[in-house]
Amino acid sequence: MKIIWVLNNIKKSKDFYSKLYTLITLASVRLWKRFYPNDITTLYCDELTLETFKQVDILKYWDKVELYIPSKKIDHKIFWAAGKLEILAQQDEPVFIVDNDLHIFKPIKDYLEKGVSYVHNLELGKGYYPGYVDPFVRRLSYKPRWKNDSVNVSLLHLPDVSFAKLYANKSIELMEEFSAMDVPHSQYLIFAEQLLLSHLFDVHKIDYKSIVSTYWDCNEWEWGEDHEKGIWPLTESGMFIKHYGPLKGFIMQSKADQNYEKEYKHLVNCINLPNLDLTAIEKP
Numbered sequence: 001m002k003i004i005w006v007l008n009n010i011k012k013s014k015d016f017y018s019k020l021y022t023l024i025t026l027a028s029v030r031l032w033k034r035f036y037p038n039d040i041t042t043l044y045c046d047e048l049t050l051e052t053f054k055q056v057d058i059l060k061y062w063d064k065v066e067l068y069i070p071s072k073k074i075d076h077k078i079f080w081a082a083g084k085l086e087i088l089a090q091q092d093e094p095v096f097i098v099d100n101d102l103h104i105f106k107p108i109k110d111y112l113e114k115g116v117s118y119v120h121n122l123e124l125g126k127g128y129y130p131g132y133v134d135p136f137v138r139r140l141s142y143k144p145r146w147k148n149d150s151v152n153v154s155l156l157h158l159p160d161v162s163f164a165k166l167y168a169n170k171s172i173e174l175m176e177e178f179s180a181m182d183v184p185h186s187q188y189l190i191f192a193e194q195l196l197l198s199h200l201f202d203v204h205k206i207d208y209k210s211i212v213s214t215y216w217d218c219n220e221w222e223w224g225e226d227h228e229k230g231i232w233p234l235t236e237s238g239m240f241i242k243h244y245g246p247l248k249g250f251i252m253q254s255k256a257d258q259n260y261e262k263e264y265k266h267l268v269n270c271i272n273l274p275n276l277d278l279t280a281i282e283k284p
Contacts, residue, residue: 001036001040001094001095001096002091003032003040003041003095003096003098004042004087004088004091004096004097005028005029005042005043005100006043006044006081007025007045007100008045008068008082009045009046010076014048014282017052017281018252021101021248022056022278022281023268023278024100024101024103026058026061026273028102029043029061030271031103032098033061035108036107036109040063042062042063043065045066045067046068056276058276068086068087070082070086073176073180074175074176075182078185079179079188079192080186080189081189082175084097084153084193085171086168086172088156088164088165088167088168089168091161091165093161094164095164096156096157097153097155098155099155099243101243101244101248102120102155102241102242103242105239105241105242106239106240108211108241111240112231115159116208117159117160117208117209118156119151119208120155120210120212121211121215121230122149122215122230123150123194123198124148124149124150124216124218125148125149125218125219127148127218128218128219129146129148129190130187131146132144132146136178136183139177139181140178144203146199148195149198149202150194150218151201152194153193153194155211155243163200163204166200166204167196170200171193171197174196175192178192208229209229209230210229210230211237211240211241212231212233212241213227213228213229213230213231213237214226214230214235215227
């Protein structure tokens with residue numbers, strides 16, 4: 001099976017990279033390959049990422065590396081995840097799309113049901129996502145009555161290729177329209193990427209589940225109650241999978257019970273490459 005990572009340097013500068021984020025990205029593919037050596041791991045990236053990763057000699061840890069050149073009129077500083085949707089729209093087979101900061105610690109595919117779509121976790125978006133009364137949302141060409149339910153797609157598997165293409169193309173369409181409106185922040189990204197997918201699951205009656213069976217409350221910025229539509233509650237999921245998300249910023253600053261040195265050592269152990277040299281990446 002094809003497993004996809006997408007990394008687009010939206011700053012177009014070298015200070016986009018750091019040793020920590022590079023280790024997290026490398027650990028993501030290394031851990032996946034540990035459990036699924038026959039999967040075809042593929043990195044889609046821009047030219048500067050290609051050059052930087054070549055310099056530190058880590059491109060070889062993906063089976064394939066493809067140059068990603070944005071082809072749509074999208075503001076990538078706001079819609080920084082647009083590349084994932086552009087790449088998904090091009091796929092003619094079922095794939096997994098894995099965020100660069102998502103790690104697996106056990107063979108999680110063994111727990112997935114055939115033919116079912118999977119996301120990382122379900123989200124409660126009331127009070128957080130822009131809704132149907134939002135002035136930018138009201139200007140979209142697609143005008144359903146939006147709900148607040150959403151899904152986190154740090155791990156995404158859509159086995160129905162036609163639905164995956166439909167979703168990816170509609171998401172790109174929303175991002176293009178929002179970009180033309182000069183929307184002010186990335187809540188419109190997660191609207192176009194995550195809330196849209198939840199909406200389309202319902203409209204097209206797609207059978208889907210989450211890996212983590214605990215709701216994330218976006219407005220309260222905390223984990224909430226458990227539900228029956230996932231595999232493991234948050235308290236157990238850490239043995240199988242981890243999505244860093246906002247934790248990366250706390251780790252960089254050793255804040256909120258996070259410790260940079262401890263996490264750095266953990267990542268080095270996960271990667272298990274004694275000769276790895278990241279000195280060409282200056283940022284900690």
